[in-house]
Amino acid sequence: MTDLQKTPEQTATRWTPDGGRDPLAGRHGAIGTSLPRIDGPLKVRGEAQFAAEVPADRLAYAALVTSTIARGAIATLDTAAAEAAPGVVLVMTHRNAPRMAPPAVIMTDPRAAGASSLPIMQDASIHWNGEPVAVVVAETQEQADHAASLVRVTYREEPASLSFERAIAVGRHPDTVLGEPAVIETGDAETALRNAPHRIDRVYRTPRHSHSAIEPHAVTVWWEGGDLVLHDATQMLHMTRYTIAGVFGMDEERIRIHSPYVGGGFGSKGPWSHHFLAIAAAKLAGRPVRLALSRGDVFRVIGGRTTTEQRVALGARDDGTLAALVHTGTAAMTTHNNCPEQFTFPARHLYAADTIRVEQRVADIDMVANTFMRAPGESVGTFALECAIDEMAGELGLDPIEFRRRIEPETDPTSGRPFSSRQLLKAYADGAERFGWSRRAAAPGAVRDGDWLVGMGVATATYPYYRMPGGRVRITLGRDGRAVVAVAAHEMGMGTATVHTQVVADRLGLSVDRVDFQHGDTALPAFTMAGGSSQTATLAAAAHEATLALLEELLRLAGNDSPLAGLTVDEVEARDGGLGHRGSRERFESYASILGRAGREEVGAEGESPMPTETQSFSMHSYGAQFCEVRVHAVTGEIRVSRFLGSFDCGRILNPRTAASQFRGGIIMGLGLALTEETQFDERNGRIMNPSLAEYHVPVHMDVPEIDVIFTDIPDPRAPLGARGIGEIGITGVGAAVANAVHNATGRRIRELPITLDKLL
Amino acid sequence: MIPFTYTRAHDAAEAIRLGADAATKYLGGGTNLVDLMREGAERPGALVDVTGLPGAIEESQDGSLRIGAAVRNTAVAEHRAVRARYPMLARAILAGASAQIRNMATVGGNILQRTRCAYFYDGTVRCNKRTPGAGCDAIDGFNRMHAILGASAYCVATHPSDMCVALAALDALVELEGPGGRRTIPLTDLHRLPGDRPDLDTVLGPGELITAVVLPPLPWAQRSTYRKVRDRASYAFALVSVAAALDLAEDGTVRDVRLALGGVAHKPWRAERAEQMLRGRPAGTESFRAAADAELAGAAPLRDNAFKPELARRLITAVLGELMGDAA
Numbered sequence A: 001m002t003d004l005q006k007t008p009e010q011t012a013t014r015w016t017p018d019g020g021r022d023p024l025a026g027r028h029g030a031i032g033t034s035l036p037r038i039d040g041p042l043k044v045r046g047e048a049q050f051a052a053e054v055p056a057d058r059l060a061y062a063a064l065v066t067s068t069i070a071r072g073a074i075a076t077l078d079t080a081a082a083e084a085a086p087g088v089v090l091v092m093t094h095r096n097a098p099r100m101a102p103p104a105v106i107m108t109d110p111r112a113a114g115a116s117s118l119p120i121m122q123d124a125s126i127h128w129n130g131e132p133v134a135v136v137v138a139e140t141q142e143q144a145d146h147a148a149s150l151v152r153v154t155y156r157e158e159p160a161s162l163s164f165e166r167a168i169a170v171g172r173h174p175d176t177v178l179g180e181p182a183v184i185e186t187g188d189a190e191t192a193l194r195n196a197p198h199r200i201d202r203v204y205r206t207p208r209h210s211h212s213a214i215e216p217h218a219v220t221v222w223w224e225g226g227d228l229v230l231h232d233a234t235q236m237l238h239m240t241r242y243t244i245a246g247v248f249g250m251d252e253e254r255i256r257i258h259s260p261y262v263g264g265g266f267g268s269k270g271p272w273s274h275h276f277l278a279i280a281a282a283k284l285a286g287r288p289v290r291l292a293l294s295r296g297d298v299f300r301v302i303g304g305r306t307t308t309e310q311r312v313a314l315g316a317r318d319d320g321t322l323a324a325l326v327h328t329g330t331a332a333m334t335t336h337n338n339c340p341e342q343f344t345f346p347a348r349h350l351y352a353a354d355t356i357r358v359e360q361r362v363a364d365i366d367m368v369a370n371t372f373m374r375a376p377g378e379s380v381g382t383f384a385l386e387c388a389i390d391e392m393a394g395e396l397g398l399d400p401i402e403f404r405r406r407i408e409p410e411t412d413p414t415s416g417r418p419f420s421s422r423q424l425l426k427a428y429a430d431g432a433e434r435f436g437w438s439r440r441a442a443a444p445g446a447v448r449d450g451d452w453l454v455g456m457g458v459a460t461a462t463y464p465y466y467r468m469p470g471g472r473v474r475i476t477l478g479r480d481g482r483a484v485v486a487v488a489a490h491e492m493g494m495g496t497a498t499v500h501t502q503v504v505a506d507r508l509g510l511s512v513d514r515v516d517f518q519h520g521d522t523a524l525p526a527f528t529m530a531g532g533s534s535q536t537a538t539l540a541a542a543a544h545e546a547t548l549a550l551l552e553e554l555l556r557l558a559g560n561d562s563p564l565a566g567l568t569v570d571e572v573e574a575r576d577g578g579l580g581h582r583g584s585r586e587r588f589e590s591y592a593s594i595l596g597r598a599g600r601e602e603v604g605a606e607g608e609s610p611m612p613t614e615t616q617s618f619s620m621h622s623y624g625a626q627f628c629e630v631r632v633h634a635v636t637g638e639i640r641v642s643r644f645l646g647s648f649d650c651g652r653i654l655n656p657r658t659a660a661s662q663f664r665g666g667i668i669m670g671l672g673l674a675l676t677e678e679t680q681f682d683e684r685n686g687r688i689m690n691p692s693l694a695e696y697h698v699p700v701h702m703d704v705p706e707i708d709v710i711f712t713d714i715p716d717p718r719a720p721l722g723a724r725g726i727g728e729i730g731i732t733g734v735g736a737a738v739a740n741a742v743h744n745a746t747g748r749r750i751r752e753l754p755i756t757l758d759k760l761l
Numbered sequence B: 001m002i003p004f005t006y007t008r009a010h011d012a013a014e015a016i017r018l019g020a021d022a023a024t025k026y027l028g029g030g031t032n033l034v035d036l037m038r039e040g041a042e043r044p045g046a047l048v049d050v051t052g053l054p055g056a057i058e059e060s061q062d063g064s065l066r067i068g069a070a071v072r073n074t075a076v077a078e079h080r081a082v083r084a085r086y087p088m089l090a091r092a093i094l095a096g097a098s099a100q101i102r103n104m105a106t107v108g109g110n111i112l113q114r115t116r117c118a119y120f121y122d123g124t125v126r127c128n129k130r131t132p133g134a135g136c137d138a139i140d141g142f143n144r145m146h147a148i149l150g151a152s153a154y155c156v157a158t159h160p161s162d163m164c165v166a167l168a169a170l171d172a173l174v175e176l177e178g179p180g181g182r183r184t185i186p187l188t189d190l191h192r193l194p195g196d197r198p199d200l201d202t203v204l205g206p207g208e209l210i211t212a213v214v215l216p217p218l219p220w221a222q223r224s225t226y227r228k229v230r231d232r233a234s235y236a237f238a239l240v241s242v243a244a245a246l247d248l249a250e251d252g253t254v255r256d257v258r259l260a261l262g263g264v265a266h267k268p269w270r271a272e273r274a275e276q277m278l279r280g281r282p283a284g285t286e287s288f289r290a291a292a293d294a295e296l297a298g299a300a301p302l303r304d305n306a307f308k309p310e311l312a313r314r315l316i317t318a319v320l321g322e323l324m325g326d327a328a
């Protein structure tokens, strides 16, 4: 075969954002195998040390006192009893807290990560019910907790904005929605809607959700002179460091953050007030301080997914094509954060329609700053959109999958860009086959098994491909034939360390047991956040650049006495523990030999994730089809999800085992969103009334059926490794798949989450 | 820390001697009391651990079953005689909490567990149960889990126990021993309706100890069941639950019936009205539904629990129908 006959993948030598294909995207090696998690044994043995477990000499423990009104000011603050309590080291309030600048809010600057721009304990003002008003530091956690209960605070209350309904009426457009415009219109959608022969126009509502990662947020911090050391649970190491440096007016280099293990993040593990408070308290105390949030604290001081009210209107023709698609609505937010819950993002990219109108508004509420929570926006946006699609399919008398076939777009419906790779219909076809979709009765309420009404539903899952610019990776190759990958990336249990061990092994032609992956420490090369399902693509791009630089250096060291003499980086490939000519088996030299001849113990190189210009040329998204079977009790309305299948199109799957866990975990979280989760925000005083896992219902084992997961595994030619990221898509579409199945089972259309049994009585 | 003393009693007399003080609380498995102490809702000065009190599950000549107050919930649910003769009780216990909690929880503690009303747990809002006279924020707040029967303007909380619903249906007796001596009262008289004193959950006097629960013989309770409806498949308190036993005559009329509801009132709710209506009547969906309607005629739903009366009616009708089906 000549090069001309080969596919672009076969001749690919290096991935580039402007079109170069990744040679590894289609190749089988360590990538694509189900390597078990390398951190698994440590965790099972309890040897992985989390932030709240790190020992320190003279460690003191902190507890928070939080406000009990939503807006106003502290009138009186009596800390005497707390200060006199046994073991108390100090009580910090706005009166004695060190001066701190307000945190830089995430996305106001590429490195900022603050959840809110409110000043932290700098004055008497109160901005939400649950805001920290004092930090008690004591010799033991129990002493701190007790003394915290002795702090007496009275307030001067001011009128607060707490009613979502009233706040919607005076809502506003956010400046942008994650950098995208808040309003997009192609054509005159409202007119097209009015003139369409088939119309549905619905309002969907979703409640607040609270982050419930198994590990509550915690920091253990100390000062070493002017240097600051934090043991943290974070999914954004360097951004946290940058934000802390800004708050304390210090040089970033003087802050070191360790975060080797994170017990789940889902968007919540960034710098929140407890970071700054613990650092300030450690400064006042002159000794190490641990601030480990209680579960109740997590509900009050860490934001979650916000509540939304969304309108979806569809105008269709008899042939099942769309004349109009409208998706508008409002999310509750605050005046001091920047997280408008991008629920219209799916509608911008999913379906062809002559006219499209999307609009996002926010309603200002006095509450803890809402934040990212697994597929923020897409999770609840797909609930509304995908229910509406199902409603319209019913209206048209079309099978919901067939309807989606008819509105499958050729190019991105709002940007007009070509898709880099879009196999949504294949995901549907594969899923339908495996799930037995053809057995679904089209008419609602038609299938009954004893007292149980049985139904099937389907919905599209979608999540954007993100790759962050600037993340850096260093790869060092030793004469012993081992490679060390060093990067301040984050292992929150999703398998990052495992998968990138596989990736670098293949990049360097090594077996996985010859690669060590170092992560979770700001002393390592600076990296971007583990957010937006971007860590894999970003790391892959940076490691790719580092590999190229490393090969360059190796060729230089190999010199003219090597079988590789005269070859360029693009002419060689890493294989069998060394470099070889792409064209011939014979021209090869091992790393050990190259380094040995050069008299070097090791050679290292760094690489950085370049600007993600691929997303400016292409519409890049992951897709999936969520299939759900529910059983609804005819007498009581109880809902049981009896079968679930997720069929995903996320590009190349790097490790089927860790990937399936991500998809499954997302689906389980989606079942919570569909059926059980709701943060009870009392609109009379802004208080969260169910701040515990007994009353805030995440799914328990019995709520979760066997979940089947399949994937297309088709590489995306524009993404490094062909992989688009998989962490968040699993939760998307689940709410709608369940709601659509409930409709199929009962004929009842529930447009407000969670779908509790009373709504079906 | 709020200091408290801890002692372990070996028999009832010792417990009562140690527990006479008003600031003292008996400690069972601690799965409720310790939580409430952490939340500041209970602040005892002394704990007397009563898990070491003697008492097992004893079968008497007359066919009754006596269960010591310290027996763990799991042991009751697993007991052969309980399962065979009072299946509704075994099922009720297994429908509650989690295996770990049931392994710790005692019979006495389960009976005296306190409401899960969020406004009772949160010391920053108003609650008459926590602070008499403070007012009640649940009445106009989140009250999906709250009472529809027997509530008052002072309190709309429910008693959360599943086990007690079965005990109420079975006419269980509670043996008490206190500084003033011993007495035995029906379980249905133990818990109070809130009235204007919701701070008083029960009629127990100061220092009074539950020593045992007695299940009178009820041969036809072999055909009995417990059905709990809740917001997730497991590990959630009842929205509405029903404990029922049905005794049918040859001619298909109801010879006797036992019916109690959970999740609807400040106490396990024995559905006496429904029972009365059913005795001697033909069994069937119609009479079951009519009895359920009568029982719930006085239901007064709140903002978030308007579904409960209908759910309770349906559940009563369905559970009785199921028991009738089993008999056929």
Ligand SMILES: Cc1cc2nc3c(=O)[nH]c(=O)nc-3n(C[C@H](O)[C@H](O)[C@H](O)COP(=O)(O)OP(=O)(O)OC[C@H]3O[C@@H](n4cnc5c(N)ncnc54)[C@H](O)[C@@H]3O)c2cc1C
Binding pocket: A694, B025, B026, B027, B028, B029, B030, B031, B032, B033, B034, B050, B069, B070, B073, B095, B096, B097, B098, B101, B104, B105, B106, B107, B108, B109, B110, B111, B112, B113, B114, B160, B161, B162, B163, B208, B209, B210, B211, B235, B236, B237, B238
């Ligand atoms: C997360 C969670 C979920 C739960 N879900 C359910 C559920 O679904 N259904 C359900 O029914 N229950 C549920 N429970 C409650 C559980 O059943 C109770 O916590 C348990 O039964 C209490 O028993 P204990 O022995 O631990 O009581 P303790 O906590 O030790 O005591 C409770 C009360 O009883 C008093 N007491 C104990 N023994 C005696 C005695 N012999 N005489 C006098 N007073 C005594 C104590 O002073 C205290 O006031 C749940 C609990 C939790 C934490």
